[in-house]
Amino acid sequence: MYKVICLLFCFFISASFTTQKHAVKEASAVLKTDSSALTIRHFNAASLEDYRQHRDFKYVDHPGEGISLWDQFWRWFWYWIDNLMAGKVTGSIMQLLFIILGAGALVFMVLKLMGMDMMQIFTGKTSTVEIPYQESIENIHEISFEEEIEKAISNRNFRLAVRLLYLNCLKKLSDAGAIQWKADKTNQAYLHELKNPEQQQKFGLLTRQFEYVWYGDFKVDQEHFQQIRNSFQQFNPKLR
Numbered sequence: 001m002y003k004v005i006c007l008l009f010c011f012f013i014s015a016s017f018t019t020q021k022h023a024v025k026e027a028s029a030v031l032k033t034d035s036s037a038l039t040i041r042h043f044n045a046a047s048l049e050d051y052r053q054h055r056d057f058k059y060v061d062h063p064g065e066g067i068s069l070w071d072q073f074w075r076w077f078w079y080w081i082d083n084l085m086a087g088k089v090t091g092s093i094m095q096l097l098f099i100i101l102g103a104g105a106l107v108f109m110v111l112k113l114m115g116m117d118m119m120q121i122f123t124g125k126t127s128t129v130e131i132p133y134q135e136s137i138e139n140i141h142e143i144s145f146e147e148e149i150e151k152a153i154s155n156r157n158f159r160l161a162v163r164l165l166y167l168n169c170l171k172k173l174s175d176a177g178a179i180q181w182k183a184d185k186t187n188q189a190y191l192h193e194l195k196n197p198e199q200q201q202k203f204g205l206l207t208r209q210f211e212y213v214w215y216g217d218f219k220v221d222q223e224h225f226q227q228i229r230n231s232f233q234q235f236n237p238k239l240r
Contacts, residue, residue: 140171140181158225159213165232166210172237173203187211202235 051057067075145168152161170190174181179193187207194200209228212218220228 139183140167140174143167143171145171153225156222158220158222159217161225162210162213162220162228165229166206166214169203169206169232169235169237176237178237199236206232206235 143164145164149161149164149168152158152164170179170181173179173190173194178195178199179190181190187210191200191204191207194203209231213220213228
């Protein structure tokens with residue numbers, strides 16, 4: 001028991017001495033001051049004034065100041081669009097609407113470039129052109145094609161001239177025995193009657209050209225018509 005008390009006493013003495021020694025070391029620490037030389041810099045007044053006058057550093061927006069009415073309108077318009085797009089439901093609807101309008105504009109431009117009649121698409125009515133031949137009753141063996149084609153060209157009715165070229169091609173195929181012409185037959189029926197693959201391919205291209213111009217109501221100018229005419233003139237109906 002006596003030994004235990006002695007050990008505890010020695011422990012407390014040692015701990016107290018260590019604490020005092022540490023406190024003395026901390027007390028003896030000297031605060032060092034920064035003695036390096038300082039260089040005081042000042043802003044350049046002329047540069048500051050130059051920056052103040054620079055347009056890129058003027059962040060205050062003054063609507064209408066130095067802006068045309070047209071620019072003010074578009075600023076208001078895009079501000080209104082931004083507010084509409086901010087809402088979740090309204091923004092989704094507006095995004096869908098813009099996508100639909102954009103797609104519609106793209107389709108409209110493509111159709112215009114292809115020469116299609118917009119009134120025909122929206123009203124379902126084709127452009128009225130005087131046609132002296134009715135397909136259901138005409139007899140291709142009774143038409144003077146060269147004369148009628150030249151007459152259509154002189155009247156700049158290239159669409160009718162293409163139709164006459166196609167009818168003349170059917171007449172030549174019928175005369176060559178490659179098809180059996182009937183007024184109520186379709187162009188595809190004539191195409192399937194051709195036995196020669198090369199002839200069938202070339203006649204198919206001519207048929208596609210004719211249908212684009214006649215049924216698709218594509219606009220044909222003189223240069224385009226001459227290219228189509230050359231294609232028909234190069235076709236050999238007697239190819240076996």
